[in-house]
Amino acid sequence: MSAATIVTLPDQATATVPKKNYITSEHGLLSWLLTADHKRIAMLYMISITFFFFIGGAFAGLIRLELLTPQSDLVAADTYNKFFTMHGIVMVFLFLVPSVPATLGNFLIPIMIGAKDLAFPKINLLSWYLYMIGGTLTLSALVLGGVDTGWTFTTPLSTHYLNTHVITAALAIFIAGFSSIFTGLNFIVTLHRMRCPGMTWFRMPLFCWSNYAASLLMVLGTPVLAIAIVLVFLERVFGVGVFDPAKGGDPLLFQHLFWFYSHPAVYIMILPGMGVISEVISTFSRKRVFGYTAVAFSSVAIALFGFFVWEHHMFIMGVSNYSALVFSLLTMLVAVPSAIKIFNWAFTLQKGSITFETPMLYAFGFMGLFTIGGLTGVFLGVLGMDIHLTETYFIVAHFHFVMVGGMLMAFLSGVHFWWPKMTGRMYPESLSKLAAVVTFIGFILTFMPQFILGYLGMPRRYAAYPPEFQVLNVFSTAGATILGVGYMLPMLYLAWSLKYGAVAGNNPWQATGLEWQIQSPPLTENFVETPIMDHEAYDYEWLEKQQTEGAKYIG
Amino acid sequence: MDNSFSAPHYDDTEPLIVHVPALEHHSTPQHRHHFETEEQQREAGSFGMWLFLLTEIMFFGGMFFAYLLYRNWYYPAFAAASNQLSVPLGAINTAILITSGFAMALGVYYAEIRDRKKLVFALVLTTVFGLAFLGVKYFEYKEKYELHHIPGDKFSVAMFVNPHAYELTKDEPPLAPDMAEKTQVFFFLYFAMTGMHALHMIIGLGLLVWLIARARRGDFSTGYVAPIENFGLYWHFVDIVWIFLFPLLYLINRHPLK
Numbered sequence: 044m045s046a047a048t049i050v051t052l053p054d055q056a057t058a059t060v061p062k063k064n065y066i067t068s069e070h071g072l073l074s075w076l077l078t079a080d081h082k083r084i085a086m087l088y089m090i091s092i093t094f095f096f097f098i099g100g101a102f103a104g105l106i107r108l109e110l111l112t113p114q115s116d117l118v119a120a121d122t123y124n125k126f127f128t129m130h131g132i133v134m135v136f137l138f139l140v141p142s143v144p145a146t147l148g149n150f151l152i153p154i155m156i157g158a159k160d161l162a163f164p165k166i167n168l169l170s171w172y173l174y175m176i177g178g179t180l181t182l183s184a185l186v187l188g189g190v191d192t193g194w195t196f197t198t199p200l201s202t203h204y205l206n207t208h209v210i211t212a213a214l215a216i217f218i219a220g221f222s223s224i225f226t227g228l229n230f231i232v233t234l235h236r237m238r239c240p241g242m243t244w245f246r247m248p249l250f251c252w253s254n255y256a257a258s259l260l261m262v263l264g265t266p267v268l269a270i271a272i273v274l275v276f277l278e279r280v281f282g283v284g285v286f287d288p289a290k291g292g293d294p295l296l297f298q299h300l301f302w303f304y305s306h307p308a309v310y311i312m313i314l315p316g317m318g319v320i321s322e323v324i325s326t327f328s329r330k331r332v333f334g335y336t337a338v339a340f341s342s343v344a345i346a347l348f349g350f351f352v353w354e355h356h357m358f359i360m361g362v363s364n365y366s367a368l369v370f371s372l373l374t375m376l377v378a379v380p381s382a383i384k385i386f387n388w389a390f391t392l393q394k395g396s397i398t399f400e401t402p403m404l405y406a407f408g409f410m411g412l413f414t415i416g417g418l419t420g421v422f423l424g425v426l427g428m429d430i431h432l433t434e435t436y437f438i439v440a441h442f443h444f445v446m447v448g449g450m451l452m453a454f455l456s457g458v459h460f461w462w463p464k465m466t467g468r469m470y471p472e473s474l475s476k477l478a479a480v481v482t483f484i485g486f487i488l489t490f491m492p493q494f495i496l497g498y499l500g501m502p503r504r505y506a507a508y509p510p511e512f513q514v515l516n517v518f519s520t521a522g523a524t525i526l527g528v529g530y531m532l533p534m535l536y537l538a539w540s541l542k543y544g545a546v547a548g549n550n551p552w553q554a555t556g557l558e559w560q561i562q563s564p565p566l567t568e569n570f571v572e573t574p575i576m577d578h579e580a581y582d583y584e585w586l587e588k589q590q591t592e593g594a595k596y597i598g
Numbered sequence: 599m600d601n602s603f604s605a606p607h608y609d610d611t612e613p614l615i616v617h618v619p620a621l622e623h624h625s626t627p628q629h630r631h632h633f634e635t636e637e638q639q640r641e642a643g644s645f646g647m648w649l650f651l652l653t654e655i656m657f658f659g660g661m662f663f664a665y666l667l668y669r670n671w672y673y674p675a676f677a678a679a680s681n682q683l684s685v686p687l688g689a690i691n692t693a694i695l696i697t698s699g700f701a702m703a704l705g706v707y708y709a710e711i712r713d714r715k716k717l718v719f720a721l722v723l724t725t726v727f728g729l730a731f732l733g734v735k736y737f738e739y740k741e742k743y744e745l746h747h748i749p750g751d752k753f754s755v756a757m758f759v760n761p762h763a764y765e766l767t768k769d770e771p772p773l774a775p776d777m778a779e780k781t782q783v784f785f786f787l788y789f790a791m792t793g794m795h796a797l798h799m800i801i802g803l804g805l806l807v808w809l810i811a812r813a814r815r816g817d818f819s820t821g822y823v824a825p826i827e828n829f830g831l832y833w834h835f836v837d838i839v840w841i842f843l844f845p846l847l848y849l850i851n852r853h854p855l856k
Contacts (some may be wrong), residue, residue: 160632162642236642237633266653270660274790283749283786286662291780296667300660564734573634 049327049398052469053548058594060467064564066297079164080567085150087171092138093534096180098251100406100530102126110516123506125207131194132212136219137178138310140445143315145226147457148254150465152230154558155248157239157576158569162232170225173582175486177219177293184211193504195305198286198297202278210279213272220265227261230254231525241576242274248556248580249338253318256342260307260349268304271297292559293361310349312446314342314502316453317384319405323456324388326554327403331581334387348377358429367426374424381417385410401472404479412448412486416441419494437497440490455482455533462537463551467563468544475538482529488522555586599769611739630821631852640824647828651835658839665787665846675780677851678758678773682747682766683788684738688848691734692840698727702830710828714819721813722834725806726797742785749786755779788847795843798836805829
């Protein structure tokens with residue numbers, strides 16, 4: 044690793060964190076719970092999603108512990124079902140969907156486009172409360188005795204055959220869904236109506252573009268999940284047959300409605316992460332993102348194609364062969380805009396002045412792991428392959444490569460990248476590099492064996508498995524342990540850095556985005572005066588010129 | 599781009615950005631500080647409302663999708679069950695709802711010309727017609743309850759298996775018991791769709807009460823019409839949902855295929 048670094052910190056002997064900022068502007072718990080400031084709400088989200096991440100992570104740990112041995116010996120099979128259901132629900136609806144948009148997006152989008160706040164600050168706060176109600180209901184379903192439908196709520200299993208707390212969990216997801224709708228709605232309106240003078244669509248950072256695309260999916264997809272869940276709820280309460288074949292219902296209808304949201308939902312999860320990677324790769328290569336327009340439009344293309352591929356979750360469920368053919372083709376088409384992104388990032392790196400700060404390490408992790416996750420998705424889009432691989436550990440490995448290897452890496456990359464901006468303090472550099480490497484190794488060790496297990500035919504969602512699969516499962520469990528350490532580390536040292544980290548100054552990375560031109564942590568209304576944008580977000584020559592000429596300042 | 603570019607060693611204790619003097623600020627009571635101008639605020643509010651209505655379309659869309667699917671599968675059951683809905687009551691309700699929508703549109707107009715009294719009158723009229731709609735709906739639901747056509751344990755298919763025994767259905771052809779069971783699917787969708795629609799109306803009526811109180815105080819007679827306008831969008835959306843529900847549930851396929 045090169046010794047070169049772009050980190051530029053102010054003189055630590057004299058530097059202080061600005062006394063006046065969004066954190067110190069008001070005091071007391073109520074000033075946080077009733078705030079309308081997008082930055083404070085982002086922080087509330089940050090704390091809550093971290094909490095739920097570790098709840099979901101604890102269940103992942105229990106699942107891996109059970110799978111250490113071939114017999115179902117740690118817990119009974121139905122308890123195991125509750126474990127993976129709770130892991131899925133918490134991770135998907137309470138961590139991955141809100142992760143980047145509700146924390147980093149909330150904090151940064153208004154600043155990146157030169158606005159004082161999101162368009163609807165009170166709705167933003169409402170969305171956090173809805174999230175918390177959804178989260179509390181999920182926890183209460185857990186405490187009351189759990190739910191064992193799987194996160195997919197498959198009917199008629201969820202409507203007629205289970206006597207667990209399906210209604211509580213369904214209600215939780217319904218409410219958390221509205222939180223996500225409101226976040227998306229707020230972002231779309233903000234990006235359309237709140238950009239500062241001179242901030243054209245094609246001068247915006249790509250982070251805004253990808254959050255915009257994800258918001259479209261949230262706004263259009265989530266209501267369909269909501270109605271599917273309402274119908275499950277009504278079917279359970281009144282015992283009628285919308286989805287139960289015994290009473291004339293069609294279980295496939297539920298699958299269609301559910302996946303109409305839940306496939307686009309994976310793009311809701313990954314797109315904002317891709318936005319983070321665009322920012323990080325550009326900053327640590329000191330280059331404009333290669334093919335800016337292509338990357339921007341590929342986000343929108345992913346959002347658009349993402350709505351027309353849902354049936355690939357249902358190839359083995361007796362859908363028509365002809366529609367399966369079309370959906371298979373469309374599924375493979377989604378790989379095109381994703382590949383556009385990967386190639387453009389690679390070309391951004393080419394001949395760039397690359398430095399290896401922690402966010403960049405996570406970004407490299409993202410690029411490698413997301414590529415594997417994405418390409419195995421193409422395997423699964425192929426009809427013949429899908430019949431062999433679906434409902435096996437191959438699927439589990441595939442989506443964990445995309446969601447954990449991709450999204451979580453991107454989230455951690457973004458958290459490290461903007462940590463100095465959000466808190467005014469640097470995280471400890473060596474320790475965080477160690478954490479990034481540990482996470483990567485732990486991840487590969489956990490999920491790479493699962494591809495092989497799945498290919499060999501180990502089904503998902505069973506507490507027991509044939510003894511010949513044990514070696515690979517032991518690898519996987521060992522990897523999960525390392526991965527756990529990799530996730531604990533950032534939580535500990537980031538908390539430590541809040542008090543003891545080096546003072547970061549306004550622009551430790553020498554980055555070009557508007558957010559780096561204001562103080563860290565920012566003021567309550569971000570800018571003293573409305574900025575006017577006269578250049579693109581990745582204009583390093585502009586930055587250099589500003590710094591050498593010592594142009595006008597605002598604080 | 600110069601490839602040998604390296605970060606300048608620059609002690610940035612001060613942030614940098616080009617700036618201009620703050621844009622003109624209005625100071626009306628409704629103007630929220632994070633918007634540059636009131637015009638921007640109004641546009642943002644209206645845009646947000648349209649987006650919200652889009653999510654509502656997707657929400658109702660799921661039920662319309664289910665309706666179309668089962669209508670194709672269980673055509674005779676849907677025809678027979680649809681015959682049990684009262685077209686006159688449905689038509690009256692359609693008229694009531696359109697009138698209510700007209701009163702709402704008048705309300706937006708009166709807010710724009712800053713006529714406080716007429717605005718309050720228009721909003722009250724909207725509320726009265728909204729309540730009338732729910733009143734008619736109550737009698738429709740009540741009849742279904744008496745005929746055991748509410749899905750659930752008490753649902754009875756007797757009228758569809760043996761229609762000649764009942765005054766209401768004496769001219770209807772009987773359905774096979776298997777198909778008659780499927781009328782429950784129709785009634786489930788009927789109650790889910792009209793119930794969800796009624797729920798939206800009840801929420802709308804609640805908002806109307808709040809708007810009337812504010813309108814009486816004169817909040818919307820000073821050129822600040824955004825809440826009235828946005829509520830108008832919502833109310834018209836609820837009307838439009840009914841405009842689709844009425845033909846789908848009451849009017850089409852009232853006769854079994856020959």
